Amino acid sequence: MLIEMHASFQWAWLIPAMPLLSFLIIGFITKKWPQLSSTISIVCILTSFVLAVWIDFGIFFSGVGASLVDHPFQATVHWLTFSGVHIGLTPNTFGLDFGTLIDPITGVMLFVVTLVASLVQIYSVGYMHGDKGYARYFAYQSLFAMSMLGLVLASNLLELFLFWELVGLCSYLLIGFWYFKVSAREAAKKAFITTRVGDFGLLIAILFLFNKFGTLNFVDLAKLMGPGFQNAIVFGGMSYLTLTAFLLFSGPIGKSGQFPLHVWLPDAMEGPTPVSALIHAATMVVAGVYLLARTYFLFQHASPAVLEFVGSLGTFTALFAATIAIAQNDIKRILAYSTLSQLGYMVMAMGVGTMTAGMFHLMTHAFFKALLFLGAGSVIHALHEKQDIWDMGGLWKKMRITGTTFAIAVLAISGIFPFAGFWSKDEILGTALKNGHPVIYAVGLFTAFLTAFYMTRLFVIAFMGPEKKENHPHESPWMMTLPLIILGTLSVVGGWVAIPAHGFAYYVRPWGSVYEPDPMNWTLAGISVVVGLAGMVSAYGIYNGKESDPLAAAFPRVHTVLKNKYYVDEFYAWIIKNIVDGIGKVLYWFDIYVVDGIVNGLAFLARFLGNWFRKAQTGQLQVYAIVFFFAVVALFLIITIGDGQLAALTQLGGVR
């Protein structure tokens, strides 16, 4: 069928192109002029934002959205043609395209990414003011925006993978932005290497898909996985698609910080705070969730065990990270563990079968978590780089805008009606129960309690606790508070897209699925709100007016375990030191004596042959001419004999 389109869709490629342009301009021309660089960067990202809004208008308000849900718009350019290679189900010739794919999922992501990126860049003008690497910072920000937007718009898995790696690179560059700090360098390396473990699985999954289907285009893959596909058992009782789905999921485990690859995200807080807000809360870390949504058809065709695993791992991560967050004192680390926990919710949603709720939570979370981080940045800025919440206190009176917006974000993440987090979290929990996962529901609900508890703890200690004499906090400049206000507004109203008719669920759902209106279950919603309030009240009761952590005194052992993050990092260090290094030593020996032996042998052979051939090159003209004529004769004889014309050779003298 003819795909309906909006005039804006064909310009989607401009959205990542604008930040790329600013990256190139800053990198090659204007890096010596910081203010000019940041202006260029912000103008470019705002242009992208306007374009994204235009496209979103086309998707959601122009009447073509309904057909886009099942028939995404694609604009591609041809990159390479493979001919003569027969792979999987494809005909003789196939190719790789690069291009943009637009459907409602893309629409949501475009809006979230361009909005948060714009706000964070504006905020950074204030936050990074006077930093030596100011221009470099904005160049990286632009590069990141380009990569993330490319990832969101990618029309096939290879293209997505390319940008997936690019956002990883940007994350590395920005975590290690203050490279003179050892901790920042170490954190950057840790983030890069840890996520690389997951990327490896993702790459194998991509190769698996390519090998079987001969295409990586999302729409084509979804079609090919239809009823005609023979899903044979390949490995340990797992079918081909199931194995591929498991491998593919390892990408999100790394990128979206699921257990056991979650360890990099808290350390990533070494980067500048706006970076944490953009990359490690609102956009890059949710790329894994986005990937799950994009390839949801694969999980639907794989064995149900995969989604069950996805859901369980998400749930576990949500709980696991929430418990750790209770015992942390560094404001950014609390938020980091909170991010892990919320990412767990999103993955949980995917696992219990509601891609819609997962994407919904992704969106609302982007608003309030970016807000929390930017608020934290505002506080850190005001207190001159203090990050321990026990060193804060009394900020509520001095920083009214930061305090108010932070409070809104706390209410939103705690799932209090009618703030944004309420709608999305409630939808996840409701669907979990409806689709027959009572345990996941119960754990999710308990985690909601913990979430409300630790966020209130943070707020009570940092903003309402006793004032410290040595602190002289002041409200941040308008460039920093304006983004807070905008995000604060969205944290209130962002969830209202779910009422009265669930517009979000109508558009954002798997391709080819039938939209079933799912009325709000107000009983469950009521329970969620009560649980959230209970968490807030208990945290207020315990921490109000305290100078140190009463829970640490009451449960010292549990607290120590939580404070040390269940010793996962120590466990990894032990493994690396004792096992990986041991294997490494064996492999090193193998490499030195066996691999190098072979390689050196080959190199010697190559040199030897090269020298031997070279001997013929005497520089003497006569030799060259003799070789020439002999070769002519030899060629003639070989071909004549080869063609069975030997007998006819005698007639050569009398051809005519």
Place this chain on the structure above:
Amino acid sequence: MNYALLAPEITLAIVAVVILAIGLMIPKGPHKGMVPLTILGLLLTMGVTGGQFAANVHGTFLNGMYYADNYASFFKLLFLTAALLVVLSSTEYVQKLPAHRGEFYALILFAALGMMIMAGSGDLITLYIGLETMTISFYVLVAYLTEDGKSSEAGLKYLILGAVSSAVLLYGISFVYGLTGSTVIAEVASSLGSSISPAIILALVMVLVGFAFKISLIPFHMWAPDIYEGAPTPVTAYLAVASKAAGFAALTRVFLIGFQQQVYGGSPEVVLAVLIAVTMIAGNLMAIPQKSFKRMMAYSSIAQAGYLAIGLLAGDQAGVKAVLFYAMIYVFANMGAFTVATLIANAQGSDQIKDFAGLARRSPFAAAVMLISLLSLAGIPPLAGFVGKFYLFSAVINQGWVSLAYIGFVMSMVSVYYYLSVVKTMYMEPGEGLPKIGLGGASKFTLFVTMIVTLFIGIYPTPLAQMAISAAKSLIR
């Protein structure tokens, strides 16, 4: 007769004669004004040729003795591009020549004219005329440094060996005429049909060898290292890219139109495959121990001829497209590398690899262009060379020659070794005491263009691929 079809050749001939005349009229001085004039003439000719290409002109002349089709136009654009880049990159080099600066540009143009005739000719005698027009210009160009013994020696060697190969080619052509009564390639094909006899094989082998000499297939390559080393550096570059491409232009038409039924499917195809395999293997291996950059590039260009001939072996539209595509990007990659070598030769008067030491510090831009050019020659993505090799190898795999593709892969890996040894010298070694390399405007422009094209075609090959397909379609319908 429609003379408009000959517009590119006529334009270039006039330009070349005018340039020659002007060069003779101002016998003394640096001849700086000659460069813009030559460039203008080349651009004019390119415009005319590009117009023909865009209009998809397809015409024949004198009962098929001469073609004006997209295949020829593509190659003409290639030769003109190469000539343009050579003129640009040699601006400063020519200033240092002891004498005859004016004729240098005229000779480059005459060589280009010969190549254009080779690409367009549909007749073996016309083809030979083109070939000699090109080669005689090159004899002079190679021996241009009259003070330099190496250059003179190279010129003489090239003259004698060139004469040998021309003799063999002419002998082959005379056999063809004797067998078929015609030298028009299309008529030869219809007269021969699918018949094969020792006499036909002899003719075929001699024609093949005549061109194999020009494209330096092993064992007809022995002239290349000595001549490449002795010739002035810009001439070496021109010889490596343009003369080789002209050889391919002619050989491809002769084989695919004239001897299609004799070559493909029989033992000539197998022998050609073996020659290609040997060329790729030995060319790359012999490049490894070289200490002179120009000698190394000579062996590299032998190996590259092996890769290119793979497309000829495939012998279908995809193969021809791959040859055209690769030949074009080879111009840019090789010109990038040789422009840097010209700069080094200008500043330090040497062409040893060790003289590239510390270039990354002395001229970061030149070193970067060298790096990109060499990596493209090695076929590393996302550079143009990768896509080119991809087309070549996939075309030949499609024809069932998987083994050749494997040899190509492995030898490409080997080539990385000697290409990167230059990079290592440029980036890792301090190169103390060596002079800073100043970039003139023209050289800078050449480097910039080659770099951008090599990068752009690697990232987005489709436009050039479309051109190559259109040209291939005009050869094989």
